[in-house]
Structure formats: C-alpha cells, structure tokens
Amino acid sequence: xxxxxxxxxxxxxxxxxxxxxxxxxxxxxxxxxxxxxxxxxxxxxxxxxxxxxxxxxxxxxxxxxxxxxxxxxxxxxxxxxxxxxxxxxxxxxxxxxxxxxxxxxxxxxxxxxxxxxxxxxxxxxxxxxxxxxxxxxxxxxxxxxxxxxxxxxxxxxxxxxxxxxxxxxxxxxxxxxxxxxxxxxxxxxxxxxxxxxxxxxxxxxxxxxxxxxxxxxxxxxxxxxxxxxxxxxxxxxxxxxxxxxxxxxxxxxxxxxxxxxxxxxxxxxxxxxxxxxxxxxxxxxxxxxxxxxxxxxxxxxxxxxxxxxxxxxxxxxxxxxxxxxxxxxxxxxxxxxxxxxxxxxxxxxxxxxxxxxxxxxxxxxxxxxxxxxxxxxxxxxxxxxxxxxxxxxxxxxxxxxxxxxxxxxxxxxxxxxxxxxxxxxxxxxxxxxxxxxxxxxxxxxxxxxxxxxxxxxxxxxxxxxxxxxxxxxxxxxxxxxxxxxxxxxxxxxxxxxxxxxxxxxxxxxxxxxxxxxxxxxxxxxxxxxx
Amino acid sequence: xxxxxxxxxxxxxxxxxxxxxxxxxxxxxxxxxxxxxxxxxxxxxxxxxxxxxxxxxxxxxxxxxxxxxxxxxxxxxxxxxxxxxxxxxxxxxxxxxxxxxxxxxxxxxxxxxxxxxxxxxxxxxxxxxxxxxxxxxxxxxxxxxxxxxxxxxxxxxxxxxxxxxxxxxxxxxxxxxxxxxxxxxxxxxxxxxxxxxxxxxxxxxxxxxxxxxxxxxxxxxxxxxxxxxxxxxxxxxxxxxxxxxxxxxxxxxxxxxxxxxxxxxxxxxxxxxxxxxxxxxxxxxxxxxxxxxxxxxxxxx
Numbered sequence: 001x002x003x004x005x006x007x008x009x010x011x012x013x014x015x016x017x018x019x020x021x022x023x024x025x026x027x028x029x030x031x032x033x034x035x036x037x038x039x040x041x042x043x044x045x046x047x048x049x050x051x052x053x054x055x056x057x058x059x060x061x062x063x064x065x066x067x068x069x070x071x072x073x074x075x076x077x078x079x080x081x082x083x084x085x086x087x088x089x090x091x092x093x094x095x096x097x098x099x100x101x102x103x104x105x106x107x108x109x110x111x112x113x114x115x116x117x118x119x120x121x122x123x124x125x126x127x128x129x130x131x132x133x134x135x136x137x138x139x140x141x142x143x144x145x146x147x148x149x150x151x152x153x154x155x156x157x158x159x160x161x162x163x164x165x166x167x168x169x170x171x172x173x174x175x176x177x178x179x180x181x182x183x184x185x186x187x188x189x190x191x192x193x194x195x196x197x198x199x200x201x202x203x204x205x206x207x208x209x210x211x212x213x214x215x216x217x218x219x220x221x222x223x224x225x226x227x228x229x230x231x232x233x234x235x236x237x238x239x240x241x242x243x244x245x246x247x248x249x250x251x252x253x254x255x256x257x258x259x260x261x262x263x264x265x266x267x268x269x270x271x272x273x274x275x276x277x278x279x280x281x282x283x284x285x286x287x288x289x290x291x292x293x294x295x296x297x298x299x300x301x302x303x304x305x306x307x308x309x310x311x312x313x314x315x316x317x318x319x320x321x322x323x324x325x326x327x328x329x330x331x332x333x334x335x336x337x338x339x340x341x342x343x344x345x346x347x348x349x350x351x352x353x354x355x356x357x358x359x360x361x362x363x364x365x366x367x368x369x370x371x372x373x374x375x376x377x378x379x380x381x382x383x384x385x386x387x388x389x390x391x392x393x394x395x396x397x398x399x400x401x402x403x404x405x406x407x408x409x410x411x412x413x414x415x416x417x418x419x420x421x422x423x424x425x426x427x428x429x430x431x432x433x434x435x436x437x438x439x440x441x442x443x444x445x446x447x448x449x450x451x452x453x454x455x456x457x458x459x460x461x462x463x464x465x466x467x468x469x470x471x472x473x474x475x476x477x478x479x480x481x482x483x484x485x486x487x488x489x490x491x492x493x494x495x496x497x498x499x500x501x502x503x504x505x506x507x508x509x510x511x512x513x514x515x516x517x518x519x520x521x522x523x524x525x526x527x528x529x530x
Numbered sequence: 531x532x533x534x535x536x537x538x539x540x541x542x543x544x545x546x547x548x549x550x551x552x553x554x555x556x557x558x559x560x561x562x563x564x565x566x567x568x569x570x571x572x573x574x575x576x577x578x579x580x581x582x583x584x585x586x587x588x589x590x591x592x593x594x595x596x597x598x599x600x601x602x603x604x605x606x607x608x609x610x611x612x613x614x615x616x617x618x619x620x621x622x623x624x625x626x627x628x629x630x631x632x633x634x635x636x637x638x639x640x641x642x643x644x645x646x647x648x649x650x651x652x653x654x655x656x657x658x659x660x661x662x663x664x665x666x667x668x669x670x671x672x673x674x675x676x677x678x679x680x681x682x683x684x685x686x687x688x689x690x691x692x693x694x695x696x697x698x699x700x701x702x703x704x705x706x707x708x709x710x711x712x713x714x715x716x717x718x719x720x721x722x723x724x725x726x727x728x729x730x731x732x733x734x735x736x737x738x739x740x741x742x743x744x745x746x747x748x749x750x751x752x753x754x755x756x757x758x759x760x761x762x763x764x765x766x767x768x769x770x771x772x773x774x775x776x777x778x779x780x781x782x783x784x785x786x787x788x789x790x791x792x793x794x795x796x797x798x799x800x801x802x803x804x805x806x807x808x809x810x811x812x813x814x815x816x817x818x819x820x821x822x823x824x825x826x827x828x829x830x831x
Contacts, residue, residue, distance in 0.1 A: 062778050065612060065763050086761035090777035103675050299590030322585040
C-alpha cells in the first residue's frame with residue numbers, strides 16, 4: 001500500500017513534468033521545403049534556394065483556420081513559402097497587438113486594419129522601412145500599388161506598410177478612383193406599393209412618406225408601428241448615409257472657397273438636428289433609437305414593425321431570408337440619397353487612395369523582411385493573384401463577357417475567405433471582386449443598386465485624403481470632438497435644442513481640439529493637390 | 531390553550547407555526563422563486579435561440595421556447611473543427627490543471643499548517659502578501675515571454691497555479707484534524723510522507739473535492755489568461771473561442787468584405803449552450819461540495 005502511494009506520487013510528478021515539457025515545445029510542424037519548384041517563370045528564386053518559414057499575425061475571422069484554408073495551401077504551392085498564422089482576438093485586438101509589439105513581436109509580418117496603430121509603431125521605430133526592399137524585390141508591388149497610396153502612408157518620409165486597397169468603384173469596366181457606397185436607407189418596397197406611393201427623392205417627400213406610414217399603418221402594427229428605426233449612433237449614421245446631403249453635410253468636411261470647414265460649423269448642421277428632432281417628436285423616428293443596439297434595429301425591421309432603417313447591402317440575403325417567414329411577400333429596396341433645400345443628394349465616402357481594407361507591416365524584430373517582400377511580390381503576380389482570389393476556372397468560377405461569376409458552392413468553400421489573405425491587390429481586383437458579390441443574386445442586386453444606379457451621388461470627403469502623418473497627430477483630438485458631436489446630436493434630438501445650446505456646443509467643440517484640427521487640416525489643404 | 535391541549539394529545543413534538551411563520555415562508559418562496567426565474571430566463575433564452583431557425587432569431591421572435599425547432603445549428607457547431615479544438619483544449623487544461631493544482635496546493639498547505647515549525651509564519655506571510663499585491667499584468671507578460679511560455683498550453687495550467695485563498699482553506703482544514711491521530715502514527719514510526727499520504731489525505735477528501743470543483747470551474751471559464759497569452763488558433767480555449775464569435779458578429783467593419791458571412795446568431799447561441807454542457811453535467815454531483823466548500827475548513831473539531 002505504501003508502494004502504491006509512491007507510485008501515485010511518481011506518476012503525478014511525471015505528469016507535471018510532462019505537461020511542462022509538452023507545453024514548452026513549439027507548435028510548428030516542419031514541412032518539406034518546396035523552394036526548388038519554379039512556377040511558370042514568375043519565381044525570382046534560383047532553384048534549390050531555401051525559403052524560410054514565415055510567421056504571420058492576422059485579425060480574427062470566424063469559421064476558418066488560416067493555416068488549413070485552401071488559399072493557404074494554394075499560396076504555399078505557388079510561392080514556395082510556408083506561412084503559419086496566429087490570430088488576434090476579436091475582442092479588443094488593438095490592446096493585444098500593442099502588448100505583442102511592445103514585447104518584441106515574434107512575427108515576420110502582421111496584417112491589420114487600424115492605421116492609427118501603424119502610425120504609432122512607425123513613429124516609435126518598431127517597423128521595418130519597406131521602400132528599399134520594395135524597390136529591390138517588389139516589381140509587382142510597385143506595378144500595382146500607386147505612388148500616391150504609398151505617399152499617403154509615409155511617416156517621416158518613409159513608408160512601413162503595404163496597403164491592400166479597398167474595392168475601387170467600377171463604372172462599366174473602368175475604375176473611378178472612388179470607394180464603394182456601403183449603406184443607405186432601406187424601405188419595404190411592398191408596403192410602398194401598397195400605399196400607391198413612389199420612391200422619395202427629397203427629404204420632404206421622405207418625411208411625408210413616413211407620416212403616411214404612421215397615420216395609415218399599412219402593415220397593421222398598431223401601437224408597435226415604427227416608420228423609421230435607427231440604432232444608437234443614428235445622429236452620425238444618417239449624415240453620410242443618405243440624409244446628410246439634403247443639408248449639405250454628407251461629408252464631414254466641406255470645401256468653401258478653398259478652405260475646409262467642418263460640418264459642425266455649417267448652418268446645415270443645425271437644420272439637420274432640427275429635422276431629426278421633428279422626426280423624433282412626431283413619432284416618425286423610433287422613440288427607443290438612442291437605446292437600440294445593432295441587432296435590435298434589425299429585429300424591429302425583420303419582424304415587420306419598422307418600415308425603414310439604415311443598413312449595408314451585404315445584409316440583404318439575411319433580411320430577405322428572415323422575411324420569408326415573418327413577412328412573406330416582403331420586398332426591400334434602397335432609397336437614393338435625398339436632396340433638400342440646403343444641398344443635393346450625396347453619400348459621403350472616403351477617397352480611394354486612403355481607403356485601405358487591410359495593410360501589411362513588418363516588425364523591426366523580423367529576421368526575414370526581405371523574404372516577406374519577396375512573398376508579397378509573388379502574391380501580386382497576375383496569375384497567382386487571380387488564382388488566389390478566384391480559384392480555378394471551371395471549378396470555382398466562370399467568365400462571361402469579361403465578368404466573373406462564381407460556381408457555387410465550390411467558390412465559397414475554396415475562396416470565400418480569400419480576401420483575408422490579400423497583402424496588396426492588383427489593379428484588376430475590382431473586377432475579380434465582383435464574383436464574390438455574385439454569390440447571391442439578391443446580394444448583387446443590392447450592391448448594384450447602390451454602386452450602379454446611385455453611384456453618381458457619391459461625394460468624396462476631402463478629409464479622407466489627409467496623409468497619415470497628419471491624421472495620426474490629430475487622431476486623439478478627433479476622437480474627442482467626434483464624441484462631442486455624437487452626444488450633442490442625441491441630446492438635442494431627445495431633449496433641449498436651441499441656438500444657445502448650439503453655440504455652447506460649438507465653443508466646446510473648438511476648444512477641446514476643434515480649433516487645432518481646423519488649423520492643421522487647412523495648412524495641409526492649402527498645399528495639397530485639389 | 532385549546533390548541534396546546536390538542537397538539538399535546540395528538541403530536542407532542544410538533545411546533546405549531548404561527549401566521550408570521552407562514553408569511554415569512556411565503557415571502558421566502560416568492561422571493562427566491564423570482565430570483566430563480568430572473569436567473570434562469572436569460573439562459574433559457576439563449577438555449578431557445580440555439581434551437582430556433584435563423585429567421586426567428588434575426589427577427590427577434592424567440593422568447594424562452596424555441597421557434598421553428600431545428601438541430602442544424604447545434605450540428606454545425608458540434609462538427610466545427612474550431613469548436614472541437616477549443617473544447618479539447620479547455621478539457622485538457624481543466625482536467626490537468628485541476629489535478630496539478632490540487633496536488634501542489636494540498637502539499638503546500640500541509641507544512642504551513644504545522645505552526646510549530648520554525649519559519650512557517652514567515653512563509654505564510656509571503657503567501658498572504660501575494661494575495662494583496664501582484665506584479666501587474668505587463669511584468670507578468672514579459673516574464674512569461676522570457677520563460678518562453680507564451681502561446682503554450684503550459685502557461686494556462688501553471689499560471690495562477692496556487693490560489694492562496696484555496697490553500698488557506700485546505701490549511702485550515704488540516705489544522706482542524708485531530709492531532710492525536712498524527713501523534714500516534716509518529717509513535718508507530720511513520721515519517722512525514724506516510725502521514726501525509728496515508729492519514730491526512732484520506733481524511734481531507736471533502737476539502738479536496740471542494741477545491742477541485744472551485745478550481746475546475748475557474749479553469750474552465752478562464753478567459754483572461756487565454757486572451758492574453760494565446761495567439762495560435764490551435765491552442766484556443768472555449769471562452770476565447772466564444773468571445774471571438776460574438777465580438778466578430780458585432781463588428782460591422784469587417785462585414786463588408788466578408789459579405790456579411792459572420793456566424794449567425796443561432797450558431798453563436800448553440801456554441802454557448804454546447805460549452806456549458808460539461809459544467810451542467812458535473813454540477814449536480816458536485817453541488818454539495820460547492821455549498822460546503824467555503825465553510826468546510828472553518829469549524830474546528
């Protein structure tokens with residue numbers, strides 16, 4: 001019996017030791033190097049050259065393991081580089097990234113979204129200067145990413161990131177140099193037709209329509225009837241997403257006689273608040289708007305209570321799916337941006353050159369910066385890139401009249417998440433990207449309504465062309481004043497609003513950073529290309 | 531008086547309840563009942579969403595009962611590789627972590643319970659000190675990095691290995707054991723190890739069970755350590771996995787390029803329900819230890 005206790009103790013200590021040892025081993029598997037294979041004349045590697053394993057850190061995306069996804073295998077085959085991916089959490093990824101960078105990031109490259117952090121790291125010297133590497137090893141990179149894009153992200157004259165541009169808005173087959181419109185007001189088209197009304201084009205028509213919904217209650221909701229539902233960021237949301245144009249405040253800054261003026265100073269700002277206040281007091285805007293979370297607004301719309309709300313085109317399939325059961329026969333459509341006495345219809349969006357989806361940066365501690373750039377360069381080879389985002393012709397996609405269509409479900413299984421792997425895109429990406437939208441015809445119709453029918457209403461926000469060095473300086477103040485604006489709008493709509501409260505707000509806005517921002521922005525604007 | 535006579539004749543030992551007693555009873559039941567309902571309803575709501583069709587969940591039609599019952603969400607979750615990896619990691623860490631923690635804590639508490647040993651007060655003081663003062667998150671992180679423990683399973687087992695509070699509970703329990711048993715064992719020639727394993731250990735099973743339950747639940751639910759130290763998808767634990775699912779569904783920015791393809795609400799709810807199953811299974815058996823747990827070491831003799 002004594003012996004068994006000794007044995008037990010022995011086993012337990014072995015267990016502890018085993019756990020410690022097992023945990024200490026690295027998780028990497030060593031795969032046979034495939035550097036010797038050269039691919040259709042695009043590889044600049046000499047045969048037999050060893051390619052190091054690369055360690056990457058990327059943002060979280062559910063439902064996929066970056067390491068085993070088909071795109072990862074495809075890239076390894078074509079480029080010869082084996083990459084292991086670690087992910088940041090979906091919750092507070094900025095903080096985690098800061099912790100990793102501060103403790104000497106053990107990664108060869110990082111793909112991320114937050115430009116502010118990029119600026120911070122660059123200024124602290126935590127990133128590798130990429131220009132000399134790109135010039136030497138990245139001919140595909142310079143071919144596909146414009147000088148303006150790189151210039152926008154120079155810190156102290158150097159740039160430290162490879163940007164992946166957001167989708168360029170297409171007009172036919174030509175790119176427009178503008179990003180796409182993502183949101184507008186969605187209404188129940190079937191109810192509109194039931195009322196015998198037509199699509200409103202001006203803000204007054206819109207209000208009248210909402211009033212009819214309230215008075216006539218065509219969907220028989222009784223006390224639950226909500227003409228227009230919105231979430232707790234309704235004040236700022238509506239401005240850029242369709243209603244702001246009518247008051248001349250669709251963009252956050254407006255050029256007046258060669259100077260940039262923030263929307264908070266424009267007379268349209270007050271009028272806009274008065275308008276929202278009118279909607280709110282007449283019961284046309286959901287009384288619970290300040291408290292609605294994103295899910296809540298969707299629920300109110302899909303349950304049939306609400307006639308209109310703001311959402312993105314990518315949600316159409318989900319909404320229509322819900323409607324099949326809750327409101328059979330329901331149809332939805334986007335409203336155009338609305339025009340008004342103070343301005344014409346406009347959707348405010350970012351300039352293309354500054355609208356990046358993600359970017360790649362190389363921490364200073366990486367030993368393989370050269371190889372990372374070579375890797376990125378290979379990924380931007382026309383054939384390899386096309387295969388990465390589209391897959392194999394005949395298996396994943398087909399081509400018809402120069403447009404690309406996905407073969408489902410193969411396309412979504414093989415390349416549905418290909419966009420997560422892009423580190424820089426080729427000029428033809430905007431065309432390839434359309435295949436993704438074609439995965440569902442309702443999705444395509446919704447996208448096309450905003451970015452085809454209404455594309456002329458797109459207005460580029462001048463501030464979106466601000467180079468990162470300046471916007472990084474202003475970031476903190478910008479957050480403060482944006483919060484002030486949001487708060488003020490919500491308070492004014494639900495409570496008191498007068499010229500006095502507006503003046504008080506404006507003074508506070510200016511003193512808490514607004515003045516500084518106006519000055520710096522205009523200093524830049526005076527010398528910027530118009 | 532008549533009552534007394536009647537009760538005296540019929541049931542001499544029964545205490546007659548006054549109206550006041552009944553009032554308190556009713557109040558207690560109602561209050562506790564309400565509390566139970568308030569606690570239970572959110573959970574039932576999530577469980578209902580897990581088994582409802584997606585359209586019902588999106589439109590907010592689900593209450594505490596599933597609408598348009600379906601098992602698809604649960605099926606997808608239980609087959610999802612990510613979920614299984616996270617579940618496996620959590621199981622491993624909870625099981626191994628609890629065993630290791632229990633062994634180490636129990637053994638640490640033993641010498642500390644021997645007040646007459648020279649210097650024990652000093653060591654006890656050090657342990658107590660750590661209850662109030664810690665190194666802080668960043669020094670700990672950097673230290674773990676130096677030890678090359680980042681992004682490993684070991685750190686989730688070893689980090690916070692000895693919970694001093696639990697150790698004190700065990701120590702108090704040891705102190706409550708009769709000294710005579712130990713003394714007679716010593717007279718028979720037993721050394722310390724024999725005393726610990728043959729006498730103390732069997733007697734301490736109740737407190738060990740309690741601490742095991744506490745530790746297991748803590749390790750199963752530990753989100754913060756995993757979030758801080760783990761980057762590799764293969765090492766993710768369940769709380770981290772769940773939080774990522776939920777956070778991503780709320781992040782509108784990423785939805786444009788992924789075409790709104792985030793996990794549907796019903797799948798998130800199914801993942802949550804699947805994650806609570808182990809604890810739900812274990813809890814009824816361990817319930818009595820939970821209740822006794824905190825007080826088990828406090829009464830001597």
